Amino acid sequence: MTKGRDAEALADQLHSAAIHLLRQLRKEDDASGLSAPRLSALSVVVFGGPLTLGELARAEQVKPPTMTRIVTGLEKEGLVKRKGDLRDRRLTHIEATSKGHKVLTAGRARRVKKLANALSRLEKTELAELRRGVQLLRDVVASMRG
Amino acid sequence: MTKGRDAEALADQLHSAAIHLLRQLRKEDDASGLSAPRLSALSVVVFGGPLTLGELARAEQVKPPTMTRIVTGLEKEGLVKRKGDLRDRRLTHIEATSKGHKVLTAGRARRVKKLANALSRLEKTELAELRRGVQLLRDVVASMRG
DNA sequence: AAGATATCGTTAGCTGGGCTAACGATCTTC
DNA sequence: GAAGATCGTTAGCCCAGCTAACGATATCTT
Numbered sequence: 511m512t513k514g515r516d517a518e519a520l521a522d523q524l525h526s527a528a529i530h531l532l533r534q535l536r537k538e539d540d541a542s543g544l545s546a547p548r549l550s551a552l553s554v555v556v557f558g559g560p561l562t563l564g565e566l567a568r569a570e571q572v573k574p575p576t577m578t579r580i581v582t583g584l585e586k587e588g589l590v591k592r593k594g595d596l597r598d599r600r601l602t603h604i605e606a607t608s609k610g611h612k613v614l615t616a617g618r619a620r621r622v623k624k625l626a627n628a629l630s631r632l633e634k635t636e637l638a639e640l641r642r643g644v645q646l647l648r649d650v651v652a653s654m655r656g
Numbered sequence: 657m658t659k660g661r662d663a664e665a666l667a668d669q670l671h672s673a674a675i676h677l678l679r680q681l682r683k684e685d686d687a688s689g690l691s692a693p694r695l696s697a698l699s700v701v702v703f704g705g706p707l708t709l710g711e712l713a714r715a716e717q718v719k720p721p722t723m724t725r726i727v728t729g730l731e732k733e734g735l736v737k738r739k740g741d742l743r744d745r746r747l748t749h750i751e752a753t754s755k756g757h758k759v760l761t762a763g764r765a766r767r768v769k770k771l772a773n774a775l776s777r778l779e780k781t782e783l784a785e786l787r788r789g790v791q792l793l794r795d796v797v798a799s800m801r802g
Numbered sequence: 803a804a805g806a807t808a809t810c811g812t813t814a815g816c817t818g819g820g821c822t823a824a825c826g827a828t829c830t831t832c
Numbered sequence: 833g834a835a836g837a838t839c840g841t842t843a844g845c846c847c848a849g850c851t852a853a854c855g856a857t858a859t860c861t862t
Contacts (some may be wrong), residue, residue, distance in 0.1 A: 722819065
């Protein structure tokens, strides 16, 4: 059947497009001076509120020892800080400092701006079509998790 | 203007979708037993024919010493081999072995299949819409290179 | 209440991948 | 033929991933 073959060709193009998109955007991230794992973890902390180290590790799909090191690095740069839990003293909560907020939002702004800039060259109707495509893509990605 | 704001929101969603898409697909790559840099380099060698180490380093946007190590790793696993150049004996050509071809195409098949599978759950019209979106995305990414 | 068990984060030690600096071998140029 | 450029490698650094093992703390059993 032709539908399956279409899906394969599209899958290939989509995969390639995603790779190239992220490769372009990563260049902007370099300006923050943070490595990708640190940037990603910081993002979760900033937007996801304070979390424990274990939660953060799970969110980043990484093992606890790895997250310990990432957090230690971020802490040394003054972007997050550790806080103990009074009820359960095994827990360590990680929260972003104001500097952490600033660095992250500045980086995100750079990145989004670059992409938004490219997007704004599109016609209004094209923008709508792309928006629809992105929505479908999100659904597809969500369905892959199962 | 509202168009700029729309572009920003879309940029954000697109960025996120691309990240999550690649994260899902990378799980399939793990089955190959190869790390991302090795897989990527192998892919260039397989599809881009024999290249020198320096060319490969540039293609992967990596410095020569890094590529030396990646190639050494691939060579130890029997996926590529080094070949000297008779005319210019400073050069080292890297070419894929048949095992290298097999491993790469098998991995690519797994990856594309997973994505194509998710895509094939879409309605025919949705598939067309997504295809249009991907086409636009490719144009957008291409325009960012400049 | 005490002892066994489970959970959380850290440390130790391994691999791999990124970099710069320095080097040996090899062309190329003068 | 000597000087300079180019190619790949080596050495040595840092970061990020993992597993195994541990100490501290909570929780469960009895």
